[in-house]
Amino acid sequence: MIAIDPDEPGGPEVLRPVVRPVPKPGPGEYLIKVAAAGINRPDVIQRLGHYPPPAGAPRILGLELSGTIVEAGLDADPSRVGQTVCALVPGGAYAEYCCAPSGQCLPVPAGLTMIEAAALPETLFTVWSNLFDTAQVTEGNVILVHGGTSGIGTMAISLGRLFGLTVIVTCGSEQKCARALEIGAAHAINYKTHDFVEEVKRITDGRGVNAVLDMVAGSYVARNLQCLADGGRHVTIAVQGGTKAEIDMVPVMTRRLTLTGSTLRARSTAFKAHIADTLLHRVWRHLIEGRLRPIIDTTFPLSDAAKAHARMDAGEHVGKIVLCIA
Structure with a gap:
């Protein structure tokens, strides 16, 4: 063959x-x-x-x-x-x-x-197991997904829409943000021109998101934690931004945040x-x-x-x- x-x-x-x-x-x-x-x-x-x-x-x-x-x-x-x-x-x-x-x-x-x-298969298995099983998202939750126009990102948008989630994504251009909105994202943030932490706070009126699906890791982890609501879940599935992160553990404890991740x-x-x-x-x-x-x-x-x-x-x-x- x-x-x-x-x-x-x-x-x-x-x-x-x-x-x-x-x-x-x-x-x-x-x-x-x-x-x-x-x-x-x-x-x-x-x-x-x-x-x-x-x-x-x-x-x-x-x-x-x-x-x-x-x-x-x-x-x-x-x-x-x-x-x-x-x-x-x-x-x-x-x-x-x-x-x-x-x-x-x-x-x-x-x-x-x-x-x-x-x-x-790869996107469905990954998104379902990490968002719906590990992060335990449910109807009415708000989530942040990085790489909104990737295979994983577009599937997260589509599944999220079907199951009653509000999906916020980050993308690297205005054209990709527009495409993410067409696919069904509720909000799309151009991370090259806007601070996604501040944008998430603005979009959620300061409440934050219930879960973050993170494909970047590295310096994004500390910023992602600032986007989480109390009791929020952070799930890392890739390390495109680096394998190491430095975070403040006090908010993790006081706000009952969960950090986890997986490979499939x-x-x-x-x-x-x-x-x-x-x-x-x-x-x-x-x-x-x-x-x-x-x-x-x-x-x-x-x-x-x-x-x-x-x-x-x-x-x-x-x-x-x-x-x-x-």
Whole structure:
């Protein structure tokens, strides 16, 4: 099969198509003929050599896909062979075939293209597990999401709107702020021209937000805490601004703030299967009935994976970049 499996770290130019063996599904896995694969920031970090795959995961890039089940491994339901699915995988999606744990395979919702389906798993699993489970947001809450026009940001806006949240986002340009508002954000702050801490205080009449979904870390953490309401939750899911932060712990204690974070890729298949089941029961009907759609920025053929990563590196995209494979 053709796959994107660079031999050395580097820029987008290292992403060249190569020939690799078709994988065999292990116990509880399906072999999927891949139709499309979503591109995510962790793929870029892996390409640069800073995010090695978990033990046992393929070295081939790619954490989400859509396609058709063509073979069932031991203990996987053989009746699903032939079903079109989207799946969260620990690696291997940038290829013509990929294996996926059965519990992480969800049916492609009626009405969605395979390109749209491939853009769902990573963002849906991440946003649901971190905002709705970890941060425990509920209808009527106000949240702050950094990177409002990223794949994660656009999904947080869309899910938040569906579940009765007021979503405030930060973006790096007026054009991106305008697009975030079109997608459904209640407020969009240009962090290059405005102090987002002061803007959040203004928007919330000084009350602050119930939760912050943080992809920056570094110096943003202390500023994010100033945005939280009493009892607020701060969830870090990426460290694009640095791995270390200096904060004043007194407000954390006196205002009962919660600081936490997570990574998804190395979590157990049982944990991910639980999220998949929750999404199937809580979110899938919104996809089927047309109330939820992933925002697609651009698509590229698998052979142009380097161009796809160059677009992500440029930071001009809104929503998901997707590789078309079949």
